[in-house]
Amino acid sequence: MEFFDCNVRIGPISSPPPVVPPYECGDIVQELSEAGINTALVYHSWAEEWSVARGNEKLLEEIAGYEQLYPCFVALPAATGEMQPPGELAAMARELHGAVRVYPQLHNFELVDWCCGSLLGALAEAGVPLLVEMQQTTWLQVEQVLAEYCSLPVIILDAGYRINRRIFPLWERHDNLYLEHNTYKPFWGIEDVCARFGPQRLIFGTNFPVHTLGSAISPLTYSELSDGDKQLIATGNLRQLLGLEGR
Amino acid sequence: MNQDSVLAEKCWWGEALTDELVIDMHAHLGPWLAFPVVDDGSVESLVRQMDLVGIDCTLVSPHVAIGPDWQEGNRQAYQAHKQFPDRVRPYFTPNPKYPWAQMEVETDRWREEGILAGFKLHPAVHGYASTDDLCVPIYEYANEHSIPILSHEWKGEKVEGQHPLRGLAQRYPNATFINAHSAMNWEDPQGWAQRQSILTAAAAGQDNVYLDITGSVMYYGLLEEMVNRIGAEHVLFGTDVPFLDGRAQVGRILTSRLTDDQKRLVLGRNAARVFGLFGL
Numbered sequence: 057m058e059f060f061d062c063n064v065r066i067g068p069i070s071s072p073p074p075v076v077p078p079y080e081c082g083d084i085v086q087e088l089s090e091a092g093i094n095t096a097l098v099y100h101s102w103a104e105e106w107s108v109a110r111g112n113e114k115l116l117e118e119i120a121g122y123e124q125l126y127p128c129f130v131a132l133p134a135a136t137g138e139m140q141p142p143g144e145l146a147a148m149a150r151e152l153h154g155a156v157r158v159y160p161q162l163h164n165f166e167l168v169d170w171c172c173g174s175l176l177g178a179l180a181e182a183g184v185p186l187l188v189e190m191q192q193t194t195w196l197q198v199e200q201v202l203a204e205y206c207s208l209p210v211i212i213l214d215a216g217y218r219i220n221r222r223i224f225p226l227w228e229r230h231d232n233l234y235l236e237h238n239t240y241k242p243f244w245g246i247e248d249v250c251a252r253f254g255p256q257r258l259i260f261g262t263n264f265p266v267h268t269l270g271s272a273i274s275p276l277t278y279s280e281l282s283d284g285d286k287q288l289i290a291t292g293n294l295r296q297l298l299g300l301e302g303r
Numbered sequence: 304m305n306q307d308s309v310l311a312e313k314c315w316w317g318e319a320l321t322d323e324l325v326i327d328m329h330a331h332l333g334p335w336l337a338f339p340v341v342d343d344g345s346v347e348s349l350v351r352q353m354d355l356v357g358i359d360c361t362l363v364s365p366h367v368a369i370g371p372d373w374q375e376g377n378r379q380a381y382q383a384h385k386q387f388p389d390r391v392r393p394y395f396t397p398n399p400k401y402p403w404a405q406m407e408v409e410t411d412r413w414r415e416e417g418i419l420a421g422f423k424l425h426p427a428v429h430g431y432a433s434t435d436d437l438c439v440p441i442y443e444y445a446n447e448h449s450i451p452i453l454s455h456e457w458k459g460e461k462v463e464g465q466h467p468l469r470g471l472a473q474r475y476p477n478a479t480f481i482n483a484h485s486a487m488n489w490e491d492p493q494g495w496a497q498r499q500s501i502l503t504a505a506a507a508g509q510d511n512v513y514l515d516i517t518g519s520v521m522y523y524g525l526l527e528e529m530v531n532r533i534g535a536e537h538v539l540f541g542t543d544v545p546f547l548d549g550r551a552q553v554g555r556i557l558t559s560r561l562t563d564d565q566k567r568l569v570l571g572r573n574a575a576r577v578f579g580l581f582g583l
Contacts, residue, residue, distance in 0.1 A: 074528060217519055241547045242338065243340055244342070245341070268555050271552070274554020
């Protein structure tokens with residue numbers, strides 16, 4: 057199977073665990089490759105933990121020369137002028153087949169129209185996916201974004217396994233909602249989602265190097281899904297969202 | 304990932320571990336209040352997933368037993384074993400807040416039938432500490448009959464900076480104490496240093512303490528570091544099905560940097576020894 061990982065971090069972090077995980081781009085690529093993950097959407101730790109603008113610049117420097125890596129820029133609300141205008145960011149992300157992720161909780165803003173409207177609008181217009189960890193927002197905010205910007209693909213990251221009573225009603229209403237499969241671990245969860253809503257809703261992601269790679273791979277390789285559905289989750293859905301189909 | 308690992312290769316291809324000994328020593332059955340469970344967490348559904356991965360035997364304590372009704376839960380565990388005698392073994396799940404005498408009768412019956420896998424304690428949900436006096440009859444029984452105890456301790460894991468199971472293991476040397484969910488974090492979102500220090504200190508050099516790595520989050524490098532500190536002989540595989548799906552945990556072990564021999568210990572050989580299964 058081929059895998060395209062939507063959730064990989066490069067760069068050092070402020071408080072690593074006792075076994076410091078790999079953080080140099082080359083080391084990350086090596087580990088991904090050993091696990092059969094050929095392609096990844098990556099962000100830089102600087103953008104999460106220090107400066108969004110510097111982190112995004114650093115990201116582009118670091119992944120230059122790695123054609124298997126695609127950029128995931130971190131974004132802020134436009135009003136404070138801390139980074140390029142949303143339209144420019146969205147155009148750059150689209151051109152590079154990248155995406156954008158936000159940290160409303162950590163970076164102190166609200167993922168709602170009055171705060172992020174111009175950013176969300178620009179991303180929706182360009183068709184650039186928005187990624188957000190569930191700990192950084194609320195389901196109420198996610199629902200508002202999905203409803204207001206129905207052409208904006210929203211990929212929920214690190215949502216855990218206790219979410220079906222919230223995400224199933226959202227999937228019934230919104231076609232632009234996607235879920236990273238890594239921490240989604242309800243019993244037979246992947247098969248259940250595919251039976252109810254189709255395989256297009258799930259995106260392969262590992263949260264590497266926080267989490268192990270193998271624990272993200274085995275739920276697919278040991279699933280009862282058809283090979284075609286497995287491949288959609290492993291690579292196809294994300295490739296389509298990033299405009300990479302046929303490339 | 305270990306490139307020379309036959310077991311990692313099986314994971315990558317989704318090949319069932321039919322020629323390996325695999326024992327899931329931490330599982331449940333049935334529905335749970337916090338989220339829907341596919342197939343209501345039935346034993347048939349559990350065995351279907353065991354077959355997909357190649358798990359030989361699973362040790363269960365039904366959700367209702369770790370929740371409100373130990374009697375109903377133990378009845379379900381017994382029934383599941385009768386339905387799949389070679390594949391499912393029951394924990395007896397006491398709730399120490401109820402009279403031990405009543406539970407002892409049932410435990411005796413299971414032990415005499417030869418089906419008792421061990422005790423499952425759930426201090427976290429049942430609202431007590433493993434060091435409380437009300438647990439003493441259970442420990443004395445386990446000590447007398449050499450019974451393993453799987454304990455979901457969680458918030459009670461720090462008692463004056465030490466894990467209580469080490470002291471209990473020394474006081475009741477014929478019982479085996481297994482700490483559930485040992486590869487998870489407490490609060491720290493980045494590191495797992497503090498909890499691992501306490502857990503591995505509890506197990507190191509204490510023959511009757513084991514760490515169970517069941518959990519919903521699989522941190523990079525943690526399993527390898529745990530094995531580094533206490534040896535693969537003291538680490539046990541569990542899935543938490545149907546509270547969780549079991550397949551991520553399997554992949555985490557199969558693709559780790561442990562040697563295949565270490566993986567085999569964790570996957571089943573240790574559990575066979577601890578629980579007296581498969582002739583080990």
